[in-house]
Amino acid sequence: MKSVERYLLPVLTAMVLIALWHLAVIATGTNIFPSPAAVAKGIFHLAEKSLLWSYIGDSIMRVVFGYGAAVILGIPLGILLGWYPALGRLVNPVIQMLRPISPLAWMPLAVIWFGVSNVAPIFLIFLASLFPLLVAAMDGVRNVPPMFLQAGRNFGLSVPQLMRRVVFPAILPRLLVGLRIAFGIAWLVLVAAEMIAVDSGLGYLIIDSRNAGKRYDLVVGGMLLIGIIGLAFDTMFRRAERLARAE
Amino acid sequence: MRRLVPFLGVALAVFAWHLAVVMTGTRLVPSPWAAVRAIGELAQKGLLLKYIVASLFRVTWGYFLALLLAIPFGIALGTWRRGELAVNPLIQVLRPISPLAWIPIAILWFGVGDLSAVFLIFLASFFPLTVTAMQAVHNIETIHLSAGTNFGLSRPQLLVRVILPAILPQLVVGMRLALGVAWLVVVAAEMIAVNSGLGFLIVDARNAGDRYDLVVAGMILIGAIGVVLDLLMRRLETLDFVRWGYASE
């Protein structure tokens, strides 16, 4: 009974909402805002033309490069800053000042440095994910219980061994949460960057559909795709967190 | 001496910036001093205060509206299992839609102006806050709820005297994170959807004559205000009735 509810209730709510949406479109007699059916048709249409797939591919490629670069750079750097507190004290204020600058505010500079190309949005995504990751790794290392480090040294581990066998496993759970949060922000920034700086990708699809002929069915379709892909990534990260905790 | 280290870090960073500008001989990226002068120029033209107020105004409205609706909503879902089952999957699908993706719809519904920006910030804060409140209710120790009912509290009393204080520490952390996202979104929204505010300043300075000194001035202001907002929220976290927290117990 309980497990039936678990699937039935969300489906029911979704149906009610879609029905309300449909009714609202009819009741207001709007010509601009699409009905659910129109959105479904729009997505289907795009999928047929294969444009959709290349847009999705572009968006994911940008996020993978920008976010990947941030992971490769940010985590070791964060661990370093956490391990050497003096260095941390020196660099942390700079991080804290750069962090709240909306990554999108870097857009004009990114365009000077990299031109209107794929590199500009990748750079923005890199910035958006770098700071949360740096902070997560740094805080993680600082919060490793001293007991663990003592035990590690007691068993005669060298510093690299200590890093690999004690510090890294100890910060992993916190790091995974940081990775997920950073990805959420990267995904948000990606869409904005594509709306402003390039001419492909899901963000571009949305802004272009609006500007070129008020195709709001494609706008809403694009939004749903962004939501679903974002949810898929989020679920992946949560699964990784659960695996790490179960170990 | 230890106190000075952080300032040293910032000073070094500014100096490195200055050096980089001088050494590359770039005309486009301004030196630190040029950026400071640009802030002065904005202040003189009366735009500094106007843009800051415009951005803060939008964030305040959108964010508080979200607080007002999301927290009761999240608590309701957290205490009512069926409701959560019904609504949670939808929240999970809507949440990862970048609030900026709503821009075309915001403009369609609310036109180009403050209302659109407020709507976007509302969306940006609403989902994380709802999820935080819901999750926080789940994390309440059963013992505390049992103790509350044992002392004869009615349901409204339980809400005020146990549930709210118990979720507050997590809620305050969630509020800080949501405000950070709201601040990020206001800048983006202003770059696309309105004609004032710090985000607009950046786009406008670039489009109208490549004034990169103003662009960087805008970035500095955005960063500085972000730091202040973050510090204010962190202050909340140190209040006595918030400073406990299940994690630290």
Add this chain to the structure above:
Amino acid sequence: MKVRFSNINHHFGSTRVLDRIDLDVKEGEFVCILGPSGCGKSTLLNIVGGFVKPSEGEVRIDDEPVTGPDPRRIFVFQERGVFPWLDVEQNISFGLFKLPEGEQRRRIDHYVQMVGLKGFEHAYPRELSGGMKQRLEVARALAVNPDVLYLDEPFGALDSITRLQMRRELLRIWEAERKTILFVTHDIEESVQLADRVVVMSQRPARIQKIVPIDIPHPRDLSDPRYIALRDSIFGEIGLAHQV
């Protein structure tokens, strides 16, 4: 006649937890429920506390069936039960909201004194030791002047010295206020030191295996042959030779 369990059966899903529990507890009596970890004794306490509905049977208190938690009967958890967002005074006054201001003040002062938290009135639980938090929880319970106290392994998380002190404190308070006390524990020594009667529970599904009256006056001498004999009889009852 105060608390009467009649024919309580309980199961979680297909697991039987409690098997035909019949027990009478007299007014003002101190009863320890003793059993191995996970046997279901906490479930029994949760049933009499009104937090869990038994699968079968009922509990009556003064001939009134228990239908839910009631402020006349307060449950004391391990020290984690104090509210971490309230200071010592606010915790003690938590259940006093129906009383006039002056009476609240009087009771707060009285119980702060009684459990030895003078000077810590405005401290938060995180600033208190485990023993202090436990005393605070007992004070919070006593302040509403309940007829019955339910204690669920209240001293389990404390170190052994503090635990001994807490037992002495609890007995002192019980002798002063004569509440009916139901005390769940897995510690044989603890039960023999405290109780008028020890109810020995079996492994799951828990039955009442034996009820052992402890006819030694307080304060009890732990080297008294009678104490040792009773203690060893319970060790034997549970199937443990008293040897390490």
